Amino acid sequence: AQSVTQLGSHVSVSEGALVLLRCNYSSSVPPYLFWYVQYPNQGLQLLLKYTTGATLVKGINGFEAEFKKSETSFHLTKPSAHMSDAAEYFCAVTGGTSYGKLTFGQGTILTVHP
Amino acid sequence: DAGVIQSPRHEVTEMGQEVTLRCKPISGHNSLFWYRQTMMRGLELLIYFNNNVPIDDSGMPEDRFSAKMPNASFSTLKIQPSEPRDSAVYFCASSPTGYEQYFGPGTRLTVT
Numbered sequence: 001a002q003s004v005t006q007l008g009s010h011v012s013v014s015e016g017a018l019v020l021l022r023c024n025y026s027s028s029v030p031p032y033l034f035w036y037v038q039y040p041n042q043g044l045q046l047l048l049k050y051t052t053g054a055t056l057v058k059g060i061n062g063f064e065a066e067f068k069k070s071e072t073s074f075h076l077t078k079p080s081a082h083m084s085d086a087a088e089y090f091c092a093v094t095g096g097t098s099y100g101k102l103t104f105g106q107g108t109i110l111t112v113h114p
Numbered sequence: 115d116a117g118v119i120q121s122p123r124h125e126v127t128e129m130g131q132e133v134t135l136r137c138k139p140i141s142g143h144n145s146l147f148w149y150r151q152t153m154m155r156g157l158e159l160l161i162y163f164n165n166n167v168p169i170d171d172s173g174m175p176e177d178r179f180s181a182k183m184p185n186a187s188f189s190t191l192k193i194q195p196s197e198p199r200d201s202a203v204y205f206c207a208s209s210p211t212g213y214e215q216y217f218g219p220g221t222r223l224t225v226t
Contacts, residue, residue: 032213043118043205043217044157051213090157100145100169100212104157 002027002093006105014113019063019078021108023091026072033074034092034102035065044090050074061085086112116140118218120206126224132194135221138187139208147215148181148191149205157205163189164212196225 007022025031032051036044048059055067061084065076074091088109092102119138127133139146147162161171163183171181178197183189193200203222207215 034214036217043219044207046214046216049214094213100147100162100164100209101159102147102215106156 002031002095002103004091004093004103004105006089006091006108008108009106010109010111012111012113013081015083016080019076019081019085019110021076021089021091021110023065023074023076023105024072025074025091025093027093027095029095031093031095033065033067034094035059035063035074035076036090036092036104037061038088038090038107040087047076047089081110081112083112083114086110118206118208118216120204120218120221122221123219124222124224126226127196128226129197130195131225132192133196133200133223133225135191135204135206135223137189137191137206137218139189139206140210140216141187143208143210143216144186145209145212145215146183146189147207147209148189149207149217150202151205151220152202160191193223196223198225201225 003026005024034049035047038044050057050067058064063078088107090107091105094102121136148160150158160173161181166183181191203220205220207217209215
């Protein structure tokens with residue numbers, strides 16, 4: 001079985017500050033990891049993904065995440081927050097016999113203050 | 115690319131009525147997923163198809179829910195009869211590989 005824990009259901013930052021959203025996963029097989037963003041009244045949009053290869057992956061809108069196997073983490077970062085980054089962010093994992101089934105975290109709501 | 119298309123975007127119905135939600139996946143994607151999102155339970159996978167064949171429907175809450183995929187470009191999720199606790203946002207997603215998924219805008223269902 002796989003699981004995802006997102007630390008902090010709400011994160012608040014000032015515009016221009018570093019964004020750090022935490023995600024830890026549990027998987028008995030090499031994981032495929034994803035971050036999605038959901039703006040109000042919209043579907044989930046894929047931000048970035050890790051499958052194999054380089055552990056630092058870059059996504060859209062200036063976000064990046066680093067896969068750390070030893071820490072079972074896949075934290076999402078952005079050097080400088082923008083007001084338009086305010087949304088809910090979901091970390092997800094799949095892999096092995098769970099092929100095709102994404103297990104999502106509970107989500108982190110990011111608020112950006114002027 | 116038009117993305118995943120869902121209809122209707124909003125549905126309000128009375129308890130006991132039949133509800134049909136529709137989804138058109140991205141052309142060329144061979145996997146399709148139905149999810150339900152609520153504040154209490156978050157995102158729940160209801161069922162997914164691979165090459166139009168249902169692979170896992172263990173998330174379907176009860177027999178009142180059914181899903182079909184008659185061809186590669188169309189899927190339906192039906193609730194009969196509907197109940198107030200079915201009120202949620204229902205998402206359809208498709209995938210070219212079975213891994214990364216691309217979501218539609220969702221259908222907001224309200225059952226009164």
